[in-house]
Amino acid sequence: MSVVTTAPPSTRTCPKCAYVSDLAVDECPACGVVIQKVLHSEKLAETVVEPLRTGSPSSRLADAERLFVKQQIERLEMWTGIETANQYAVKDGMGRVVFDAAEESGSAGQLLGRLFLKSARPFTMHVSTTEGQSAYVMKRPFRFWFYEISVCDAHDRLLGTVTKQLSVVNRRYLLQPADGGETYEIFGPLFRPWTFKLNKNGVECGMISKKWSGLGKEMFTDSDHFGVEFPPQASVDLKALFLGAVFLIDFAHFEDNG
Numbered sequence: 001m002s003v004v005t006t007a008p009p010s011t012r013t014c015p016k017c018a019y020v021s022d023l024a025v026d027e028c029p030a031c032g033v034v035i036q037k038v039l040h041s042e043k044l045a046e047t048v049v050e051p052l053r054t055g056s057p058s059s060r061l062a063d064a065e066r067l068f069v070k071q072q073i074e075r076l077e078m079w080t081g082i083e084t085a086n087q088y089a090v091k092d093g094m095g096r097v098v099f100d101a102a103e104e105s106g107s108a109g110q111l112l113g114r115l116f117l118k119s120a121r122p123f124t125m126h127v128s129t130t131e132g133q134s135a136y137v138m139k140r141p142f143r144f145w146f147y148e149i150s151v152c153d154a155h156d157r158l159l160g161t162v163t164k165q166l167s168v169v170n171r172r173y174l175l176q177p178a179d180g181g182e183t184y185e186i187f188g189p190l191f192r193p194w195t196f197k198l199n200k201n202g203v204e205c206g207m208i209s210k211k212w213s214g215l216g217k218e219m220f221t222d223s224d225h226f227g228v229e230f231p232p233q234a235s236v237d238l239k240a241l242f243l244g245a246v247f248l249i250d251f252a253h254f255e256d257n258g
Contacts (some may be wrong), residue, residue, distance in 0.1 A: 015211070017194065020213060028038065031192050052096040057135035057154065059238045060098045066209055067092060069101075069226040080132050083114040085092070088248075090243070099135060101127045119143070119255035125247055135218070138244045140251070147252050151244040159237045162186070162245045171253065173197070175241055184231070184238075186245055190251075196249060198242070205231035208246055226250065 012133075013020050019030035027034055072087040073229040085105030088257040092098050103108060104124040113121035120142070134154040141148060149165040165172040171188030185199040186208065198206035211225045226246050230239050 006046075008225055017192075022093075030196065051130035056237045057099075057133065058090070060129070060135075061236045064092050064230065064239065065100075065229060066229045067098075067243065068095075069228070069243070069250075071225070071250070073102075082117060084249075085110070085114065086123075086125075086255075088247075091256060097130055100126050100130060101125055119251050120144075123251070125244075127243070136240050136243070139245060140248060147248060149244045149248040151239075151241050153240070160241045160242060164248075169180075173245060173248070175238075175245060176240065181238075186249075188249075193253075196245075198229075201230060206242070208242070208249060210250075230237065 009112040014028035014035060017028060019028055021029060025035065068091040070089050070091065073091060085103040087103070088101040089097050090101060093236035094191055102125070104126065105114075110121075110123075113123075122142040123140050125138040125140075126134065127138065128134050128160050134217070136154065136159075137152045139150050139152075143164075145164070146166070148161055150161045151159045153159060160175065160179075162173055162175050171173040173186035175184040175186060177183070182200060183200060184205075186196050187199055188196045194210040196208040197204050198208065206227045207213060207228060208230045226249075228242055228246055230242060234242070
């Protein structure tokens with residue numbers, strides 16, 4: 001770990017885990033992230049730019065090395081405490097909105113699920129382009145423990161599943177493509193609660209991380225902000241599965257933190 005004496009005061013506080021260091025540092029002593037890289041990524045994610053209005057759903061993922069997933073502020077939930085259907089904006093590495101994602105919310109059963117099952121509720125998440133074209137449908141059935149989400153394309157073709165694995169200490173998920181391709185493990189270390197490593201054959205090749213949304217949002221809503229770094233040469237279908245993993249992880253570990 002190198003000390004940067006000329007770094008700005010903001011680098012004393014880790015933007016990911018909020019650890020405060022005595023000196024300005026390049027890497028956080030607590031969680032190990034490169035601070036300036038996190039700050040740059042968050043700046044891109046927060047940038048207000050025009051949505052991407054061209055290209056098919058698959059082409060929008062084809063060249064993406066990372067995505068930022070930002071839950072939209074739920075004002076009704078903020079003021080009343082009533083759980084509302086989750087909605088997200090999905091941005092590319094340039095900060096452009098490439099997809100909108102919305103949890104189905106119309107039926108009485110879905111309302112009761114949000115009220116009584118909270119984060120354990122089953123849901124169907126519709127992912128669409130900013131023009132309203134259906135891109136993916138992600139379904140989570142009700143499970144007491146082994147949470148699961150299945151991801152289908154707009155033509156109802158199953159792309160694969162992400163399933164929570166039995167683990168006493170750490171958080172583990174298994175990503176299984178429907179075509180029989182290689183599986184990936186998603187591993188959340190015990191002492192890094194906002195970090196989930198993407199492993200293939202035991203080698204880390206990507207990451208899903210939750211970024212702090214700000215004190216007001218964390219206190220009064222379930223508004224979360226995630227980044228996902230895709231494995232190199234990941235296919236479009238695999239990237240859609242990792243996007244589904246973000247939604248499942250949000251519900252399983254962060255939905256009830258408001």
